[in-house]
Structure formats: C-alpha cells, structure tokens
Amino acid sequence: xxxxxxxxxxxxxxxxxxxxxxxxxxxxxxxxxxxxxxxxxxxxxxxxxxxxxxxxxxxxxxxxxxxxxxxxxxxxxxxxxxxxxxxxxxxxxxxxxxxxxxxxxxxxxxxxxxxxxxxxxxxxxxxxxxxxxxxxxxxxxxxxxxxxxxxxxxxxxxxxxxxxxxxxxxxxxxxxxxxxxxxxxxxxxxxxxxxxxxxxxxxxxxxxxxxxxxxxxxxxxxxxxxxx
Amino acid sequence: xxxxxxxxxxxxxxxxxxxxxxxxxxxxxxxxxxxxxxxxxxxxxxxxxxxxxxxxxxxxxxxxxxxxxxxxxxxxxxxxxxxxxxxxxxxxxxxxxxxxxxxxxxxxxxxxxxxxxxxxxxxxxxxxxxxxxxxxxxxxxxxxxxxxxxxxxxxxxxxxxxxxxxxxxxxxxxxxxxxxxxxxxxxxxxxxxxxxxxxxxxxxxxxxxxxxxxxxxxxxxxxxxxxx
Numbered sequence: 530x531x532x533x534x535x536x537x538x539x540x541x542x543x544x545x546x547x548x549x550x551x552x553x554x555x556x557x558x559x560x561x562x563x564x565x566x567x568x569x570x571x572x573x574x575x576x577x578x579x580x581x582x583x584x585x586x587x588x589x590x591x592x593x594x595x596x597x598x599x600x601x602x603x604x605x606x607x608x609x610x611x612x613x614x615x616x617x618x619x620x621x622x623x624x625x626x627x628x629x630x631x632x633x634x635x636x637x638x639x640x641x642x643x644x645x646x647x648x649x650x651x652x653x654x655x656x657x658x659x660x661x662x663x664x665x666x667x668x669x670x671x672x673x674x675x676x677x678x679x680x681x682x683x684x685x686x687x688x689x690x691x692x693x694x695x696x697x698x699x700x701x702x703x704x705x706x707x708x709x710x711x712x713x714x715x716x717x718x719x720x721x722x723x724x725x726x727x728x729x730x731x732x733x734x735x736x737x738x739x740x741x742x743x744x745x746x747x748x749x750x751x752x753x754x755x756x757x
Numbered sequence: 758x759x760x761x762x763x764x765x766x767x768x769x770x771x772x773x774x775x776x777x778x779x780x781x782x783x784x785x786x787x788x789x790x791x792x793x794x795x796x797x798x799x800x801x802x803x804x805x806x807x808x809x810x811x812x813x814x815x816x817x818x819x820x821x822x823x824x825x826x827x828x829x830x831x832x833x834x835x836x837x838x839x840x841x842x843x844x845x846x847x848x849x850x851x852x853x854x855x856x857x858x859x860x861x862x863x864x865x866x867x868x869x870x871x872x873x874x875x876x877x878x879x880x881x882x883x884x885x886x887x888x889x890x891x892x893x894x895x896x897x898x899x900x901x902x903x904x905x906x907x908x909x910x911x912x913x914x915x916x917x918x919x920x921x922x923x924x925x926x927x928x929x930x931x932x933x934x935x936x937x938x939x940x941x942x943x944x945x946x947x948x949x950x951x952x953x954x955x956x957x958x959x960x961x962x963x964x965x966x967x968x969x970x971x972x973x974x975x976x977x978x979x980x981x982x983x984x985x
Contacts, residue, residue: 547843550844551844580811583808583811583812583815584811584812584814584815586812587811587812587815587816588815588816588836588837588838589841590843604841605841605843605844606838606841606842606843606844607840607841608816608836608837608838608839608841609816609836610816610834610836611836611839611840611841611925612835612839612918612921612922612925613817613832613833613834613835613836613839613921614834614921615775615818615833615834616778616779616833616834617917622917623917623918626916626917626918626919627918629916629918629919630916630918630919630922633861633862633865633866633919634861634862637861638861688854688857688858689845689850689851689854690840690851690854690855690857690858690926691854691857691858691861693840693841693842694840694858694922694926697839697840698918698922
C-alpha cells in the first residue's frame with residue numbers, strides 16, 4: 530500500500546518486486562520468475578535481488594522453497610508480530626487489555642455480520658460453530674478453531690479492515706489459560722450458538738448482545754485466573 | 758511474544774537475539790554486541806548471525822547503521838504493513854471501511870481516556886491539539902500530526918493493545934483526500950478542541966460523542982469525495 534521512494538537499493542528493489550507481483554496478478558502459492566531474470570529486468574545485481582527477496586520473505590510476502598524457487602507467500606504479507614508486542618511482557622493486565630479491545634470491537638462486528646452476511650458466509654459460520662462445539666465436547670484443544678469462528682464473523686461484516694484486524698488481534702497474544710476443563714466452556718458452547726444463530730436469523734441486536742455475553746465470560750475467566 | 762521453536766537455523770538464531778535484547782533490557786537506539794561476539798555466544802557462523810540480523814531488520818526490530826553497528830530499532834518491531842494491505846487496491850470502499858473501523862473503536866477510546874488519562878497525558882493531548890490547529894490555520898500539511906493526536910488519546914486509554922492498534926490502523930492507509938482547503942477543516946479544529954477539552958474535564962460522555970461527530974464528518978467527506 531505504502532510507497533517508499535527513499536530507502537536503500539534493496540528496499541527499492543523489494544518495492545519493484547511487489548509491483549511485479551501486483552501487475553502479473555500473482556496469487557499466493559504462485560511462482561516468481563527466477564533471480565537471474567529479475568536481476569536483468571530490474572537492472573541490478575543478483576545479490577541485490579537476493580537481499581530484496583530475503584527481506585520480502587521476512588515480511589511474509591514471499592516464501593523461498595529450497596531447490597524449488599520463490600513463491601508468493603500464503604501468509605499474504607501479514608507479519609509475524611503485527612502489533613509489535615515482541616518486547617511486551619505477558620501478564621494478566623495484557624490479557625485483560627486484549628479482551629477489552631475485543632469488547633470494543635466484536636459486538637459491533639457481530640451486529641454488522643447479522644446485517645450483511647451472505648448465505649455462504651452464514652453457512653461457514655454455522656459449520657465452524659459446530660466444529661468448535663465438537664472439539665469442546667470431546668475435550669480437545671479448540672482455541673485455534675475458536676479464533677477462526679471469530680475471524681469468519683469479521684469476514685461477514687463486509688469490512689476489509691475489520692477482516693484483517695480481528696485475526697491479528699486474536700492471534701497476536703494467546704491467553705495461556707487452559708479453559709478446556711473449566712465450567713465456563715459450557716458457556717462458550719451456548720454463546721457461540723447464540724451468536725451464530727442470531728446472525729443466521731438476521732437478529733442484529735441478538736448477535737451483538739450474545740457477543741457481549743461471550744466476551745464478558747472470557748473477561749471474568751481472566752480476572753479469576755490472574756486474581757485481578 | 759510468540760515463540761517459534763521450529764523454523765530454519767537463522768529463524769531460531771533471530772529468536773535468540775530477541776531474547777538477548779530482552780534479557781539485557783536494551784532500549785530503542787541502544788547498540789547490540791557485534792556479529793563476531795554474537796556468533797561466538799550462540800555457537801553459529803557469522804553468516805548465520807548476519808542473516809538473522811537482516812531478517813530482524815526487515816521486522817523493524819533491529820536497525821543496521823553502516824559502519825556504526827547494529828542497534829535496537831526505534832520502530833519497536835512494528836512492521837511496515839501490519840494489516841497485510843500490500844495487495845489491496847486502494848479505493849473509496851477501503852477508505853470507508855477504515856473510517857468505519859475507527860468509528861467502532863475511537864469513541865470508546867476517547868471515553869476511556871477521559872476516565873484514565875494522567876495529567877501528563879492530558880497536557881500532551883492538549884499540546885498536540887494546539888499543534889494541529891496551528892498547522893491547519895496556516896494551511897500546512899497536518900495529517901501526520903493529526904494521527905499523533907489520535908495516538909496520544911489511545912495511549913491515555915491505558916490499554917496497551919489499543920495503544921498499539923490505533924497508530925497501525927490510522928497509518929496503514931492514507932485517505933489521499935486533501936482536506937486542507939476544504940470547509941470541513943474548520944470542523945476538525947472545533948472537534949479536536951471539543952475532544953481534548955472533554956478529556957481534560959473528565960467528561961467521558963462528551964469525549965465519546967465529540968469523537969463520533971469528528972469521525973462522522975470524516976466519513977461524510979469520504980462519501981462526498983468518492984461519490985459513494
């Protein structure tokens with residue numbers, strides 16, 4: 530999105546490679562032309578191209594597969610640590626901040642999803658709801674699928690910024706609370722169902738308030754776990 | 758925050774370098790020990806260390822200054838394109854999505870700031886408000902300082918996730934709308950003042966509703982500019 534006109538030679542070459550990907554409409558998993566051709570095309574040395582490719586790999590834009598070539602990354606340029614939390618110490622306060630940020634956003638997102646979701650998106654949300662439920666009922670790790678449930682609702686809100694934002698917020702920190710054997714997982718099953726079904730019947734108020742209840746329960750779990 | 762136990766050798770070495778920075782409590786702008794010492798300490802080759810440092814530079818965690826050494830970056834690990842918008846095409850819909858995401862968050866953030874801001878934070882917000890105002894009154898480019906005004910309010914909300922999130926949202930896309938000569942900049946001056954003064958007198962409802970008005974005006978500007 531942003532254009533860097535300054536920067537080092539390898540940074541500028543990296544921007545040019547991004548433009549090549551855009552112009553050719555290369556999709557995730559598709560292969561980039563080789564180093565040699567890129568160097569010729571851009572009029573720079575192969576070592577500069579190599580350096581630029583490495584930096585695009587660090588930005589999750591490209592993926593280098595040894596012996597096979599360089600490909601557009603499936604990670605679609607979403608960085609390793611988007612919120613820059615590398616140097617933050619994990620504690621109860623950060624867990625609470627995370628859930629409070631979600632409380633600001635997700636009820637409104639569930640409301641928008643109830644208004645705007647396509648029938649395909651509704652099916653996807655319902656399926657994911659059942660998937661999480663069956664993991665919970667069989668005492669299996671469900672957090673990753675739980676995050677997907679929330680990501681699918683964000684997708685259904687029809688807002689591209691929100692669609693990118695929610696997976697970033699929800700995966701940037703993991704609460705380290707194992708709720709698997711906790712009484713509160715029963716609430717998760719109930720709440721997820723209520724959220725999904727409200728979206729399905731276009732009940733935008735119900736979707737919003739079910740999400741508040743769900744995140745409130747999560748918040749209480751954090752308060753109890755960390756003695757806050 | 759996240760621990761990568763797998764990954765290539767240089768990825769693992771990068772994680773070890775992050776741990777060294779954390780353990781030594783190195784701050785942005787402080788110097789890292791040299792390549793040679795790092796290679797010795799971690800029992801890997803200098804070329805591996807160099808590769809890891811380059812990847813940490815791409816992640817905005819380190820900064821290599823030619824001839825001077827390697828330093829902890831001022832960018833604090835916040836990536837170039839945190840939302841992964843590199844391949845999104847900019848248009849009116851994306852501008853609208855951005856302002857609608859801000860409408861979900863920032864009124865609640867202004868409310869929290871009115872409740873939680875320290876007196877130092879209030880002074881910082883008031884000063885920044887005046888700075889933006891004087892840029893507007895002299896017809897100068899003010900968008901960067903405007904974003905800082907919003908970032909300082911986010912800081913004052915006392916929520917670390919929100920503090921990281923707002924600058925990311927507000928800087929990830931620039932609306933490309935030059936409002937400098939628009940009648941609506943008068944509203945910006947009025948709205949910013951109302952937000953800042955409401956925070957100052959702990960009027961959390963006023964802070965929230967002034968922020969709604971401000972972002973509503975911005976939203977209308979986008980609708981008019983893009984004929985949406």
